[in-house]
Amino acid sequence: MASLHDDIERVLWTEEEISARISEIGTAVAADLEGSSAGVVFVGVATGAFLFLADLVRRVGRLPVEVDFVRVESYGSGTESNGAPRITCDVKVDVRGKHVLLVEDIVDSGNTLSCLISHLEAKGASSVSVCTFLDKPARRKVHFKLVGDGKFYRGFECPNYFVVGYGMDFAELYRNLPYVGILKPELYQ
Numbered sequence: 001m002a003s004l005h006d007d008i009e010r011v012l013w014t015e016e017e018i019s020a021r022i023s024e025i026g027t028a029v030a031a032d033l034e035g036s037s038a039g040v041v042f043v044g045v046a047t048g049a050f051l052f053l054a055d056l057v058r059r060v061g062r063l064p065v066e067v068d069f070v071r072v073e074s075y076g077s078g079t080e081s082n083g084a085p086r087i088t089c090d091v092k093v094d095v096r097g098k099h100v101l102l103v104e105d106i107v108d109s110g111n112t113l114s115c116l117i118s119h120l121e122a123k124g125a126s127s128v129s130v131c132t133f134l135d136k137p138a139r140r141k142v143h144f145k146l147v148g149d150g151k152f153y154r155g156f157e158c159p160n161y162f163v164v165g166y167g168m169d170f171a172e173l174y175r176n177l178p179y180v181g182i183l184k185p186e187l188y189q
Ligand code: 5GP
Pocket: 045, 048, 074, 075, 081, 085, 104, 105, 106, 107, 108, 109, 110, 111, 112, 113, 161, 162, 163, 164, 168, 169, 170
């Protein structure tokens, strides 16, 4: 059987580096949420954030948090966002009056996040923070505004390549790679 490793041009972050960085973010998130009087909901953006969310929630394991997912579609199987995200599966948890932490795999144009932030604000969240595993600031088209005293956390700044692994896919594959790597461009060009 073919190995996924052969499709990776270069590893950007190893499993060990990812784990160490998530411990740091978890500590920062926990410190900010500590003593919060309102409820806290971690909302993962499916599917890409599933591993990051799973690792992050365990770093704040002593805090009472609800966990849910939303599903947004804007990508298809290509490598470029089409700029018009649609929420295809909404949260089940009631976010009214609560602090929401949106957990994303990667922020690229910012379209997905800005759509989700407005959506959660409209549902009555008292604050919306964002915790993204990767951030590609060079590609930003939309500047999203956090809600209330929401904060922005990010794992790593990502160079302008199409990356896969640690939850992130190309055509639904590569999510199970334990590291993040640059996909060989000949595979999608
Ligand atoms: P945005 O709406 O910010 O343009 O794109 C957000 C979504 O596009 C991300 O949550 C992610 O699912 C996908 N995306 C953006 N850049 C990459 C990338 O380099 N690799 C992968 N696998 N997905 C990406």
